[in-house]
Amino acid sequence: xxxxxxxxxxxxxxxxxxxxxxxxxxxxxxxxxxxxxxxxxxxxxxxxxxxxxxxxxxxxxxxxxxxxxxxxxxxxxxxxxxxxxxxxxxxxxxxxxxxxxxxxxxxxxxxxxxxxxxxxxxxxxxxxxxxxxxxxxxxxxxxxxxxxxxxxxxxxxxxxxxxxxxxxxxxxxxxxxxxxxxxxxxxxxxxxxxxxxxxxxxxxxxxxxxxxxxxxxxxxxxxxxxxxxxxxxxxxxxxxxxxxxxxxxxxxxxxxxxxxxxxxxxxxxxxxxxxxxxxxxxxxxxxxxxxxxxxxxxxxxxxxxxxxxxxxxxxxxxxxxxxxxxxxxxxxxxxxxxxxxxxxxxxxxxxxxxxxxxxxxxxxxxxxxxxxxxxxxxxxxxxxxxxxxxxxxxxxxxxxxxxxxxxxxxxxxxxxxxxxxxxxxxxxxxxxxxxxxxxxxxxxxxxxxxxxxxxxxxxxxxxxxxxxxxxxxxxxxxxxxxxxxxxxxxxxxxxxxxxxxxxxxxxxxxxxxxxxxxxxxxxxxxxxxxxxxxxxxxxxxxxxxxxxxxxxxxxxxxxxxxxxxxxxxxxxxxxxxxxxxxxxxxxxxxxxxxxxxxxxxxxxxxxxxxxxxxxxxxxxxxxxxxxxxxxxxxxxxxxxxxxxxxxxxxxxxxxxxxxxxxxxxxxxxxxxxxxxxxxxxxxxxxxxxxxxxxxxxxxxxxxxxxxxxxxxxxxxxxxxxxxxxxxxxxxxxxxxxxxxxxxxxxxxxxxxxxxxxxxxxxxxxxxxxxxxxxxxxxxxxxxxxxxxxxxxxxxxxxxxxxxxxxxxxxxxxxxxxxxxxxxxxxxxxxxxxxxxxxxxxxxxxxxxxxxxxxxxxxxxxxxxxxxxxxxxxxxxxxxxxxx
Numbered sequence: 045x046x047x048x049x050x051x052x053x054x055x056x057x058x059x060x061x062x063x064x065x066x067x068x069x070x071x072x073x074x075x076x077x078x079x080x081x082x083x084x085x086x087x088x089x090x091x092x093x094x095x096x097x098x099x100x101x102x103x104x105x106x107x108x109x110x111x112x113x114x115x116x117x118x119x120x121x122x123x124x125x126x127x128x129x130x131x132x133x134x135x136x137x138x139x140x141x142x143x144x145x146x147x148x149x150x151x152x153x154x155x156x157x158x159x160x161x162x163x164x165x166x167x168x169x170x171x172x173x174x175x176x177x178x179x180x181x182x183x184x185x186x187x188x189x190x191x192x193x194x195x196x197x198x199x200x201x202x203x204x205x206x207x208x209x210x211x212x213x214x215x216x217x218x219x220x221x222x223x224x225x226x227x228x229x230x231x232x233x234x235x236x237x238x239x240x241x242x243x244x245x246x247x248x249x250x251x252x253x254x255x256x257x258x259x260x261x262x263x264x265x266x267x268x269x270x271x272x273x274x275x276x277x278x279x280x281x282x283x284x285x286x287x288x289x290x291x292x293x294x295x296x297x298x299x300x301x302x303x304x305x306x307x308x309x310x311x312x313x314x315x316x317x318x319x320x321x322x323x324x325x326x327x328x329x330x331x332x333x334x335x336x337x338x339x340x341x342x343x344x345x346x347x348x349x350x351x352x353x354x355x356x357x358x359x360x361x362x363x364x365x366x367x368x369x370x371x372x373x374x375x376x377x378x379x380x381x382x383x384x385x386x387x388x389x390x391x392x393x394x395x396x397x398x399x400x401x402x403x404x405x406x407x408x409x410x411x412x413x414x415x416x417x418x419x420x421x422x423x424x425x426x427x428x429x430x431x432x433x434x435x436x437x438x439x440x441x442x443x444x445x446x447x448x449x450x451x452x453x454x455x456x457x458x459x460x461x462x463x464x465x466x467x468x469x470x471x472x473x474x475x476x477x478x479x480x481x482x483x484x485x486x487x488x489x490x491x492x493x494x495x496x497x498x499x500x501x502x503x504x505x506x507x508x509x510x511x512x513x514x515x516x517x518x519x520x521x522x523x524x525x526x527x528x529x530x531x532x533x534x535x536x537x538x539x540x541x542x543x544x545x546x547x548x549x550x551x552x553x554x555x556x557x558x559x560x561x562x563x564x565x566x567x568x569x570x571x572x573x574x575x576x577x578x579x580x581x582x583x584x585x586x587x588x589x590x591x592x593x594x595x596x597x598x599x600x601x602x603x604x605x606x607x608x609x610x611x612x613x614x615x616x617x618x619x620x621x622x623x624x625x626x627x628x629x630x631x632x633x634x635x636x637x638x639x640x641x642x643x644x645x646x647x648x649x650x651x652x653x654x655x656x657x658x659x660x661x662x663x664x665x666x667x668x669x670x671x672x673x674x675x676x677x678x679x680x681x682x683x684x685x686x687x688x689x690x691x692x693x694x695x696x697x698x699x700x701x702x703x704x705x706x707x708x709x710x711x712x713x714x715x716x717x718x719x720x721x722x723x724x725x726x727x728x729x730x731x732x733x734x735x736x737x738x739x740x741x742x743x744x745x746x747x748x749x750x751x752x753x754x755x756x757x758x759x760x761x762x763x764x765x766x767x768x769x770x771x772x773x774x775x776x777x778x779x780x781x782x783x784x785x786x787x788x789x790x791x792x793x794x795x796x797x798x799x800x801x802x803x804x805x806x807x808x809x810x811x812x813x814x815x816x817x818x819x820x821x822x823x824x825x826x827x828x829x830x831x832x833x834x835x836x837x838x839x840x841x842x843x844x845x846x847x848x849x850x851x852x853x854x855x856x857x858x859x860x861x862x863x864x865x866x867x868x869x870x871x872x873x874x875x876x877x878x879x880x881x882x883x884x885x886x887x888x889x890x891x892x893x894x895x896x897x898x899x900x901x902x903x904x905x906x907x908x909x910x911x912x913x914x915x916x917x918x919x920x921x922x923x924x925x926x927x
Contacts (some may be wrong), residue, residue, distance in 0.1 A: 078102040078244040079212045082112065084172055084180045085139060085242035087205040090234040093146035095163040096155070099172065100242040101134040102212060108133050109140060111301075111324050112179070117169040120188030124171070128159050141239050154239045166192035166201025171218055175301045176322045176344040177351040180214025184222045193222050197230030204235040209245045216342075217282065268307045268383075269315035271341050271348065276379060278348045280341040287350070290363050291333045292318060292385040293479040293492050296326075298445030302349075303329055304383055304479045304490075305337065306366050318383030318479065319350060326354035331492070334360045347482045348382060368477050373410055374436045378480060378487045385492065387477040388439075393500075394456075394471045395438060396739030401772030402779055404443030404450050405488075407739045412470055413438070416666050418706040418742030419730055423665030431666070434740060441476060441495075442488040451781040453772060458494025461772070463787055469736060469768040470501030501768055503793065506552055509727075509759030509804030513609065513636055515645060516554040517700035517745050519798035520545050522599065524563040525571050530598060531563070533778060540775035540788055541795075545572065546579045548765060548792035549586075552802060555609045556634060558647030558700045560745075560798075564600035566592040573604055589616050595628040601647040601701060603632050610634040613642060617689035619681060625651040625670065626677045631685070633692035641807035642694035643753065646685060648701035650674045650711065667709050674705050678714035685750075686718075695752035698803065706742040715748045723747040723760035723803055734762040734799035741767075747803045758806050762799040769794040811900030815844035817851065819894050819906045827913040829886035831868055836910050838878045842896040853877045854905075855893035860885065888912045 079102030086098035097114060101107050109130035118125040134140040134156075143155035144163050152158065164170060167190060169183030183193055183200065192201035205228040215227075224230070231238070266285050273279040289305035296303055306318040321337050322344070329335055339352030368387035375381070396407035413434045416427035443454050453461040456473050474496035478489040523545060524531030525538065532538035549557065562568050569588045577585050589603040589612060605612070612632055619629040631646040651657065653668030660672030685697050699720065705711035707725055716722060724732045724743055733741035747760050772780070773787045774794040818841045826834050842851045858870035870888040873881040882890045890910040897903045 079214075081174065081179050081214065082107060082134070082172060083207065083211070083214050083244075084170065084182055085207045086238055087170075087182060087200070087228075088151070088234075088236065088239070089164065089166055089200060089203060090151075090236075091202075092148075093144045093163070094148055094151050094234055096141060096143045096147065096151060096236075096239060097170065098239055098242065099130075099134065099140045099142065100207075100244070101136055101138055101140075102244045104136055106133050106135045111174050113173050114142060115171040115173060116164045117171065117183070117185050118164070119167065120186060122186040126161060126163070131157055139240060139242050148234075151236055151239075154236060166199065169218065169222075172214065175324045176347075176349060177340075178214075178216045178218055178342075180216070181218045182215070182222070182224075184220065185218040194224040194228075194230070197232065198225045198228060199230065200224060202233045204231040204233070204238070205229065206231065206238050207242070209243050212244045216340075265336075267310040268305070268317050268319050269310035269312055271319055271350065272316040272379075272382060273348075274312065274314035276346070277343050278341045281343065283341050284338065285341050285350070286336060286338040287319070288334070288336045288360070289319075290365060291329050291331050291335060292365055293444075293490060294329060294331050295444050295490060296323075296328065298443075298450070299447040300444065300490075301325075304385075304481075305335060306384055314380060316380055316382045316384055318381075318385065319348060320383055320479075320481070321350045321352055321357070323352040323354065323357060326352065327357045327359065329357070329359060332362050332365050334363050336360055345483070346485070371480075373408070373439050375439070375480075375487070378482070381480045382482060384480055385478070386480045386489070387475060388489075389475060392439075392473045392476055394467060394469055394473065396736065397467075397469065397770045398736075400770045401453060401784060402448055404445055404454060406441045406456065407438055408441055408473060408476065409434075409438040409739065411437075413740045414731060414733070415706050415737070415740045415742035417708050418733070418740075419708065421708050422667045422671075422710070423663075427666050438739065440486045440488040441473070441478075442481070442483070442490050444478075444490045446483075449779045449781055449784065451783050453784060453787075455497070456491075456495045457497040458491075461770075461787075463773070463789060466770070466773070467497065467499070468501045468503070468770075472498045472500045474498075501764075504764055507759070507761035507763055507802055509761055509802050511756075511758035511804030511806045512638065513556075513643070513805050513807060514552075514554045514802055515556040515558070515643075515698060515700070515747075515805070516552055516800050516802045517558045517560070517647065517702075517747060518549070518800040519560040519649075519702050519745060519796055520562055520572075521796040521798070522561050522563075523559075523568060523572060525568045526563060526565065529563075532775065537775055537777055540777075540790075542572065542575050543790035544775055544792060544795035546576050547790055548763075548795045548800065549576055550579050551792055552763065552800060554802060556603065556605045556645055558630075558645060559602040559604065560647065560649045560702045561599050562602050564593055564595065564598055566590070569602040569604065576604075589630070589632050591616060591618070591630060594618055594630065595620055596624070597627050599649070600627055601630045601649055603630060603645065603647060605634060609637055611637055613692055614690050619684045619689070621677050621680065623673070623677075625657065625673050629681055629684070631689055633690040633694060636807050639807055639809045641696070641810055642692050643696040643698060643805070643807060644685070644690065644692060644694055646681070646697065646699045646701075648681065648699065648703060650677050650703045650705065652704050667705070671705070671710055674703065674709075674711040675714060678703070678705075678711040682714060682718045682720075695750060696756070696807065697750035698753060698805075699748040700746065700801065700803070702744050702798065703746050704744050706744065707746075712746065712748075719751045720748040721751075721754040721757075723749055723754075723757060724762065724801060726757075727760040728762070732762065734764075734767060734801060735797070736767045743801075745798050745801045747801050749803075753805065756805050756807050758804040760801065760803045762801050764799050765792045766794055766796045767799045771797070811846055811898060811902060813845055813898075814902040814904045815842050815849045815896040815898050817842045817894065817896040817904040817906045819892070819908045821892065821908040821910055823910070824908075825911050825913060826882070826884045829884050829888075829912050829914065832884055833873065833881040834884050835875075836880045836882055836890075836892075838880065838892060838894075838908065840878065840894055842904075844896075844898040844902075846899050848899040849896050851877070851894055851896045853880075853892060854895040855891075856880065857891045857893075858882075858885075858888050859891075860888045882910055882912075884912050886912060887914045 085100035115124035289307035339350035420427035657670035
């Protein structure tokens, strides 16, 4: 299973908000405005969890805090480690006090809002934001000062800081050097008596006090290209500018809180003619409006924008929206087109959709992409070149919204995403049109019109793999009957998860399943079998190999089978690697009921790539973390299986499960070098897949057959019911709105994140018929008994229904009726299998024994006798004295 995060910190923090407490009485009142916006007015970094921030409203109107957030940047990081969305309203002249919910009782009594979790220390920066705009900051983002900024009491560690009353403008440059002594007064640790009030005296807008520069001059229009500049950042950072342009994209709802504009251009191909205007709650505009916008030029997480207010935006009229600029992937230097209306006439293939349900994102590329180590050797130049090409040949199609779990989910064709209007990986879009935008570290298209859509990868039927026996590997994505652990969080989720898995298992109708990622409690597999039998309507249709708890991990491997078609032979065997990394390999020998043929099935789940192994770190060759751990386990498994752990004697070995290694990686090479055949590649080719990660295809789910079994395999294939489907339709209800929860259906699609692998075999019927063998000898009788070596010729005729039989002389014995007659002693010389020299010792009988063996090991034994005569007739022995 795969996991990636974006825009999650704020959401997780919001869950910790304990509520808005009663506002604290304040001595200040709404007098004349002294600030343009909110201001951080007090900072408390006291003992233990005694941490608080006071925020002052020095404007002449009440402010709705829902537009604001406090970001905390830990240990010099340049991305926030904690984001607190502010709540409530702060009146003009009043303050809002934010307190850690684990603070002391005295500090909590002063709170307007409380939030839990780990908060800032003296070396962490704080930023107060309004949407995408920085309102104020404390500290220096991206810099770790050691333990604190400042010295003695006027420092950020174990002190309280109060903003000087002469400061009326926030520090909006989060990257400038920070010295608290310039704008702050210091007090001893756990000083709270200043919280709840703040005063700003007459000062110069811009901060710090000084003389009034007088009214701002009338703004002059500048081209958008001059704001964008020819580099990654605006050359006018922090400056107030005015532009006049046409609205090309209206994204005032959905979280962006703004719109894009584009002017006629500055005739410089190195500069973009479009830009985003952030203006929360500003005047309503529409595409085609000609607007004059005054705002502050700046960068917001790498994106150039103008930050403006409603009274700084004027609609002048209407005009035709500029024709979108035709581009193609790969774009090259995207900065030249940032914020512009563009279109992609080429076909673009849907690559990745992991974030579609949560954030409305779809990664597009020129064609489907493959994991480098799924098609090339790790560390090879070819693998490196493919990785680079994959990164270059893609663009993200967004949905014009920054809210999480958007409702409704939007199909790229512009309509609502439903079970009747869905898409799959590998489907194709044309004429993708929108604004080229940079957000959250990716270049994106914010659509302004629907794209052309073609379903190139329809849902497939169960693959036909042939044979009389079908076996399958299936990763069931943390099927846990214990709720709220790794799998389902509620009974409703468990029922939804179970229904999808059962539907997939029932439709495949395999004789044997190796299950991966099932709860290691000894009962989850039994629960799943019960549900499967109930769904099929036949009690006992499937049964489980009952292993109890297997290994020490929370998840394990399991085997279920159809008793009507196969029977377990002997006890199961388990290989516990005892390394805390790999789950135990589970092996069971099964006998096909119709033929009596045997097959050993070993199901596995090796160490993932997601977390590090100290003894086998990521070497950068494309195999990820722990390649050495997986490789060592693979070798151990090969040796263990070769030792016949169940004692079946069968050479038919099938290794299935999630090896967490793509097919060119070292762990898979171990099996191939040992004579196993990679069945997924053998039948599906180099570009077979069962899993999508980061928009790249490959298969971690394997079916590897021993040399003896390979000759009996009739087919192998992945059933693409999961990897190509969006997770929005899965069982999980954690983040979804009710409308998206309703997209679930009790069918196989997105029952997991891995596709199941099916293998068909036509096992050879065991040969239990022994060969036919006829042996004759000449002469049968020897006379006279003169103690000489006499040649004896043997005629051997053998046959077998297999056509392959070997015959050999396996024994020669001699007997004599009287000891006195055996001097000299009987003896013989074997010339070859058809000629023997025997000594003509009186009364001796020589018995020659032959064994015929067929290819299956069946044997037939026949003997012939050569008798040496005596001076007396032994008619009773069937001997006539020599003449």
